Amino acid sequence: MLQCLILELEMVFSWLNLLAKFGFSDITGIDYSPSAIQLSGSVIEKEGLSNIKLKVEDFLNLSTQLSGFHICIDKGTFDAISLNPDNAIEKRKQYVKSLSRVLKVKGFFLITSCNWTKEELLNEFSEGFELFEELPTPKFSFGGRSGNSVAALVFKNVRLFLGQIQGVDHTWPFPRTAPPQG
Numbered sequence: 486m487l488q489c490l491i492l493e494l495e496m497v498f499s500w501l502n503l504l505a506k507f508g509f510s511d512i513t514g515i516d517y518s519p520s521a522i523q524l525s526g527s528v529i530e531k532e533g534l535s536n537i538k539l540k541v542e543d544f545l546n547l548s549t550q551l552s553g554f555h556i557c558i559d560k561g562t563f564d565a566i567s568l569n570p571d572n573a574i575e576k577r578k579q580y581v582k583s584l585s586r587v588l589k590v591k592g593f594f595l596i597t598s599c600n601w602t603k604e605e606l607l608n609e610f611s612e613g614f615e616l617f618e619e620l621p622t623p624k625f626s627f628g629g630r631s632g633n634s635v636a637a638l639v640f641k642n643v644r645l646f647l648g649q650i651q652g653v654d655h656t657w658p659f660p661r662t663a664p665p666q667g
């Protein structure tokens with residue numbers, strides 16, 4: 486069964502058709518705000534969507550049941566965490582650790598950010614993730630220069646392979662019990 490973790494509940498309905506097309510039937514949406522979950526729950530009920538589980542969860546301090554996802558989708562949660570005035574650098578590092586924990590090796594992470602450029606996101610997720618694809622977003626021009634107001638990237642979780650290449654165990658939370666032979 487293909488599993489998907491969604492960190493962006495307001496957009497969940499636009500993703501559903503796409504996810505269903507690719508065979509995702511096990512979808513979990515999380516937010517640390519009980520009222521966000523309550524609101525999403527009432528919309529899901531109204532729309533008759535039975536295949537989404539909703540959970541109040543802090544992504545920076547996840548319960549152990551959340552793991553093994555093929556895809557994790559975020560629009561705005563990494564941004565919100567980045568803007569936290571209380572030790573945002575440490576919180577961003579914790580976000581990357583949580584992401585490694587919930588995603589399967591070779592799982593995909595889709596992030597849409599209004600706060601960070603493509604280059605900044607590549608830097609934030611350089612440890613254990615590689616860019617798979619950049620999604621098209623609206624462009625704008627100002628003062629003779631052009632850029633994107635939003636960055637939308639797809640990363641692949643490659644932590645197992647990094648560990649093999651560098652001879653370092655980057656495979657947490659699935660550490661190897663013995664080093665590879667040969």
Ligand SMILES: C[S@@+](CC[C@H](N)C(=O)[O-])C[C@H]1O[C@@H](n2cnc3c(N)ncnc32)[C@H](O)[C@@H]1O
Binds near residue numbers: 493521564
């Ligand atoms: C900017 S909103 C984005 C909402 C929606 N995805 C959208 O595009 O409109 C950020 C959301 O992240 C949630 N959030 C912030 N920090 C979180 C954390 N540590 N764990 C789980 N959710 C968090 C907030 O409660 C909020 O609902």
